[in-house]
Amino acid sequence: MNATRRLVLAAPALLLRPPAAWASPEAMAEALRSFTGGAVVQAGRVAMDISPLVENGNTVPLSVIVDSPMTEADHVRAIAVFNERNPQPHVITVRLGPRSGRAILATHIRLATSQTLLAVAELSDGSFWSDRAQVVVTLAACVEG
Numbered sequence: 001m002n003a004t005r006r007l008v009l010a011a012p013a014l015l016l017r018p019p020a021a022w023a024s025p026e027a028m029a030e031a032l033r034s035f036t037g038g039a040v041v042q043a044g045r046v047a048m049d050i051s052p053l054v055e056n057g058n059t060v061p062l063s064v065i066v067d068s069p070m071t072e073a074d075h076v077r078a079i080a081v082f083n084e085r086n087p088q089p090h091v092i093t094v095r096l097g098p099r100s101g102r103a104i105l106a107t108h109i110r111l112a113t114s115q116t117l118l119a120v121a122e123l124s125d126g127s128f129w130s131d132r133a134q135v136v137v138t139l140a141a142c143v144e145g
Contacts, residue, residue, distance in 0.1 A: 023089035025116075028082045031089040032120065035080050036128050041120055045129035046079075048119040057111035057137040066103035066121040066129070070096075076103035078122040085115035098124075113140045 023031075032041065049063040068076045075098040081091040094105050103121065114136045121129050 023084055023086050025084045028084040028089040028116075028118065031082050032118065035078075035082075035090070035093070035120060036122070039126070039128050041128040041130045043130055043132075045123075046119050046121050046131040048081075048117065048131040048133050050117060050133050050135055052133070052135060054111060054135055054137045056139045057113070058139075059108045060111050060135070060137075061106075062109050062117075063104065063106040064119040064121075064131070068103045068121075068123065070098055070100060070103060072098045073124070075100070075124045076121050077124055079103065079105045080120050080122075081105070081109070082118045082120070083109075083111070083115055086110070086112045091117075111135060111137045111140070113137055 045067045047065045047067075049065070050060065054060050062081065064079050064081065066076045066079060068074060070076065076096045078093055078095050080093040082089055083091055091109055092105070092107065096103055105119075115134075117133045117135060119131050119133075123129065
């Protein structure tokens, strides 16, 4: 078999990334450490709203609400979302301040497959709070070539 024919036969396999190239629970933990500087993340004060069963991973509505008075003395500095099975573990970070009014993030994301999502809020006192959700995706998205 000549080299050109071998390349044509192998090309489709080259378009698929191996699972190791995607995010993993370890990659998500590392992205979280980068966001928090290694600080302890406590459960609570953050509520993530996402459907537990998603038919199509191409556009998944997600909202994150943080319980905060949003005053100068007590406000949310940032909200970040992480995932364990998409090509990149860090989905989004939104910076906020006391004039933001309410600590809410609403967006649509893509999900490559069923996985865990983690939303983390950094508060003005330096604490980090979180919520976690398991999402089952029946039609995957995020296939990179």
